[in-house]
Amino acid sequence: MSNLGKRPTAWVDLTGSDDENSAPQPKQARVSASQSGSASQPRPSQSLNARDAWVDADEEDEILDLSQDADEGNGWVCVGAIDGKIVGIRYYNGVATMGEQVMVQREPGNPYDSNAIRINNVQGTQIGHLPRNLAAKLAPFMDSRSIVIEGVLAGEKGGWDCPINLKIYGPGEPIARAQVEAKLKSDRVPIRKLGIAAPKQPKQAVPPPQRRQMGYHSSQSSSQALSSQPEPLPELGIEHFVEHSERFRPRDVEKMVEEWGAGEDALSKMPFAEQPQDLVSTLLPYQRQGLAWLLEKENPVLPALGSTEIVQLWKRSSERSNVFTNIATQFSTQTPPVLAKGGILADDMGLGKTLQVISLILEGGPGTTLIVAPVSVMSNWVQQIERHVKKERNMKVLTYHGSNRKRMTHREFAEYDVVVTSYGTLGTEYSSKGKNAEKIPRKDGLFCINWSRVVLDEGHNIRNHATKSAVAASSLLATSRWVLTGTPIVNSIKDLYSMLKFLAVTGGLERMEIFNAILSRPLAAGDPRAEAILQSVMRTWSLRRKKDMKFVDLKLPELSEYVHRITFRxxxxxxxxxxxxxxxxxxxxxxxxxxxxxxxxxxxxxxxxxxxxxxxxxxxxxxxxxxxxxxxxxxxxxxxxxxxxxxxxxxxxxxxxxxxxxxxxxxxxxxxxxxxxxxxxxxxxxxxxxxxxxxxxxxxxxxxxxxxxLVHPAIEKEAEEDPDLDVETKSSKTEALMSILTASRRDPKSKVVIFSQWTSFLNIIQHQLTEAGMKYARIDGSMSAPVRDRAMTTLESDPDTRILLASLSVCSVGLNLVAADTVILADSWWAPAIEDQAVDRVHRLGQTRPCTVWRLIMEDSIEERVLEIQAEKRKLVGKAFQEKEKAGRQKTTRMGDILKLLS
CATH class of the missing domain: 3.30.40.10 (Zinc/RING finger domain, C3HC4 (zinc finger))
Structure with a gap:
């Protein structure tokens, strides 16, 4: 392994070139201290962008945004490869070894060659450039965003150059890809085909619709079937709907592959922590195991000398014990890498993530913990701490929120054990008055202190790494970092990237270019190595237990889920x-x-x-x-x-x-x-x-x-204000829904929650309930908090109110609906996590009755393809946690989902 640990002088005089193909070299070049190649990486708030700059001696480093978009290329396909070399490596201190993933970045501001393409290692330190003649051919494609290039070192660094294999990715859309390939050929780019085709079309993830004749349809004559006003429906028992519906098990857990991750058996054998003395509540056994895991992750240790253990993807070389190699990116260093302290607590909703974190705060040593939460659950943290922590512990809690809050100093924050704030407050303080470029730590506010730990509640709020909340969270100074979420992957694998960046992992996956090259694009192509790396990542940084795991033993009643297909008239x-x-x-x-x-x-x-x-x-x-x-x-x-x-x-x-x-x-x-x-x-x-x-x-x-x-949304009308609603305006779906309600009412204790995304559809259902004499309550976004509370109380306490009409967006988080035992999902969309959260409002701790979920799906319609997309997104989570998978591959873009739905 050549040049490992070599550190050239900070300034070198560059007066010549290796040969006519050598990359442009400056007369003076400097690499900033934070990019010196040391594996001891700065905190995210202090790390510089992965680019160097050409500067004069008396100027501060200017970071140029010159590379291909780090987030580009998801869903693209490989069109070929180039066997090339990196030149000018003797002028740069980038540490690199054979097999290492590297970053390929444009440098149009290079004063010696406007086509310059530089190569950086995973830490952002420059290794060298591509030769002039190759850069001249590739630069126009990179500048027009026509291609994305990945690089892997194909050999050891020599004194003058280093072999590199470049993979070229083009757009997945066939016509655009054909145009790019033709242009590459006409420009004589030395690209060779790899025999890699576009990813295969997904297999059907949901069984084809069974075209059964439902009882309430088969009883109609052909003339009645043409009418929008059918005859009154016969009353059917709930057994009829069970018989004529498909059993749906979207969240079944499959046994994990031992070498890829910890299965249910391994999770059940995790060590236990002692019951915290200052905690009023007695932790359940799996919660004590969770506490032990949390404490361990706050104190990670690198592999010992001679050990074959892998810690946070770092292994110690058996040949040279002082060398550490990252198994995902193959980056090697003699400097012991910094390990991330913290992780992702991804337990199912309702398993007590809040209580486990409170226990961690009690047992994890002194210091101030910052909890960032949605506004709607901030008060819950304060209440839970007051409820679960013994009074004599005298835990001091501060709610830091609101426009009138006092900007506090680090000494003032340090007087508290816990500070609770919102994502909005965090983002505002990060970027207020243009201070997002201001150095951290600051004089006051949330960025003035090195927190003992930062906890992101509902951490999927930072799943888009480019949002203000995500950037601000990653910029906080903290010893330990935690993400709490029951849905760590909502839409695509990119959701996970933002969390890894926040956790301050090292070795390369914290950089979007490398994350895409190692995980995003290979996973889309079904690469088993990428799947193994993903599962290793989740096993390392995430703990996920589910309600239906036997050792969790919540003793929840059975949950039965069905897809009920309905035929169009x-x-x-x-x-x-x-x-x-x-x-x-x-x-x-x-x-x-x-x-x-x-x-x-x-x-x-x-x-x-x-x-x-x-x-x-x-x-x-x-x-x-x-x-x-x-x-x-x-x-x-x-x-x-x-x-x-x-x-x-x-x-x-x-x-x-x-x-x-x-x-x-x-x-x-x-x-x-x-x-x-x-x-x-x-x-x-x-x-x-x-x-x-x-x-x-x-x-x-x-x-x-x-x-x-600015134009604001139209004011929602209440159902009774709509004169066009009448009993005759029934659809096949509302007929099926009313039949299920009628059947469920044969059990005098059964109560039902009907979820829809559209309040206008709730209006239609509400009118039909009124006409049928069924008493109901309702919660939607147009209602004030007191009105919602009264609706909840009515459902729980009034035996005659057995139906709740609920807006999916309002009721998917933060409500306890255990008074009901049946859920009807009247419509679906492609992110299944929201529906799962809604169901978990009913099937959770405190539920004493068996629960049933009905998904109403029109046969041979877009709703069936929505189920396919949901299955693919569940598969993505399954790859991370080894839950039950179905055939198919994930799409990573909204347009990709749209084209699939409309194809």
Whole structure:
């Protein structure tokens, strides 16, 4: 292993070149101290970007943002490889060994060659450059974002150069990929084919629909089937629906492969911690095991001399005991690497993650713990600490939140055992008054102190690493870092990257370029080595126990889940098929590259998708297709804020809300969503702050004079305010739902929660419940907290109120619904975690009755393909935790999911 540990002088005089193909070299070059190649990495808040700069002696380092986008290339396919070399390595102190993953980055600001492409090791330290002639051919492709390049050292470093294997990735879309390949060939790029094709199409993850004739359909005559007003339905027992539905076990646990991860048997044999003396509550056995794991992860130890143990993916070389190698990236160093302290506590919802962390605070030694939580659960932390910690312990807790809070110093924070704050407060203090570039530690506020530990509750809130919350969390100074989440992977493997970055892992996976090369793209291609690395990562940094594991022994009643398929009536099928034909036409336009505006076609696809999903529930949700909305999306520029245009903009805004789009400024989920006259949707706080600074839309630069120009969502109408609702407006889905309700009511103690994403659908169901004389309560986003509380109390205490209508977004987190024993999911979308959370409001500690979940799915519709996508996302979590998997592969982009649904 050449040059390992070699440290050249900080300044060198570079006056010549190796040969005509050598990469450009500066007359003076400097690598900043933080990028010197030491494996002792700085905290995330202090680490510099993975680029060096060409500077003069008296200037501070300027970090140039010149590389290919680190987040690019997900879902792309390998089009070939190049066997090349790195030149100029004697001028740089980048430590590297054969087989190591490296970063390939453009350097257009290089004064000696505008085509320069540099090679960095996983720590961001430069190794050298690609030769001039190869860089000249590749640079235009990198600059146009046509390709993404991965690099692996193919041999040992010599005195002058080092072999490198470059993998070239092109777009997954066939036409665009063919164009890139043709251009590579015409430009004589020395690329060789690897025989790697595009990933195979996923196998069907959900069994094909069984076209059974349900009792309430088969009893209808053909003429009745054509009518939207069928005869009254016969009452059917719940056994009928069980018999005519598919048993659904989305969260079954499969035995793990021993060498890949800890299975249920291994988890049951984990060591136990002692019961904390200052804790009032007695920990359950699995919670004592969790505490032991938490304490161990706060005190990690590198492999001992001569040990074959692997710790946080680091192993000690058997040949040279002073060398540590990361088994994921193959990066090697003589300097002992810094180990991350902390991890991801990913226990199922309801298993007591809060109590285990309180125990850790009591047992983990002195210091102040910072807990970052959503506003809705901040008070829960204070209450739980008061409830579970003995009074004589005198634990001091501070709630640090609100616009009137005092900016505290590190000495003032240190007076408390626990400080509880919100993600919003954290993000605001990180970037307030442009201070995001200010050095850390600061004089006051959350970034002035090195916390004993930082705990992110509902840690999946930072799953997008580019959001303000994620950047701020990773910038905190802390000895130990913890993520608490029951859903560590919500949409894609990239969710995990943000958590690893927050945990300050070392060895390369904390860099997006390396994470994509080692995990994201190989997993999409079904690479078993990547799956093994992912499972090793999760075994190392994550602990996940589930409610149905035998050793957990919560003694919860049985949970039975069913997919109940429903057949369209002829009139409903005609409406659905018309929308589907339009959708497929747009897909063909998009794939053929004929769409003139990518954002418009994306919005149009979302609109048709929404209508297809809604017509599965009830055609009234679609209304007449709003031609004004289509015309609005196709028009150029801003529109006049007339009454008609405001109504159309509100429809477009609601489309983005229903599709769960993100705010393009902060990249968080839409918060207080508004839309501009130029048809761009933002969180209100973000766009108002932008208007104060520049009075322009950050997306298209259109003039936005003031906040009065923003259009807010339409005010939701209550069901009784809608004169168009009547008993005759029934759909196949509402008929099936009412039949299940009627059957469940034969058990006098049974209570039901009906979840839907759309309050307008809840309105329709509510009207039909009223007509049927069924007493109900309701919770949705239009209600104040006291009104919601009264609805909860009514469901729990009133024996005649046996139905709760619930908005999925409002009720998926933080509520206890154990008064019910049946859940009906009236509609579905592609992120299964939200549905799982909703079900867990009912099936949790305190539940005493067997629980049943019904998923209502229209046969041969988009709803069945939604189940396929859900299965793929569950498979992704399964790869990490070895839960039961079904065939298929994950998509990593929203557009990928859309194209799958519409294909």
């Amino acid at each position: 002829k009139d409903e099928r005609e409406k659905y098929d018309a929308l589907q034909a339009e959708a497929k036409g747009m897909v063909k336009q998009f794939e053929a590259g004929k769409s003139k505006n990518g954002l418009d076609i994306y919005r149009h696809m979302l609109e048709v998708l929404l209508r297809m999903r809604q017509v599965c529930c009830h055609w009234k949700l679609c209304g007449a297709r709003v031609t004004d909305l289509i015309a609005l999306m196709e028009s150029d520029g801003a529109v006049a804020l007339t009454k008609e245009n405001r109504a159309a903009l509100q429809l477009l805004l609601q489309l983005n809300i229903d599709s769960r789009e993100d705010c393009p400024i902060c990249l968080e989920e839409l918060h207080n969503p508004v839309i501009t006259a130029c048809k761009h949707v933002f969180g209100r706080e973000c766009i108002e702050k932008t208007i104060q600074l520049q009075h322009k839309c950050p997306m298209c630069r259109a003039e936005v004079a003031d906040a009065e120009c």
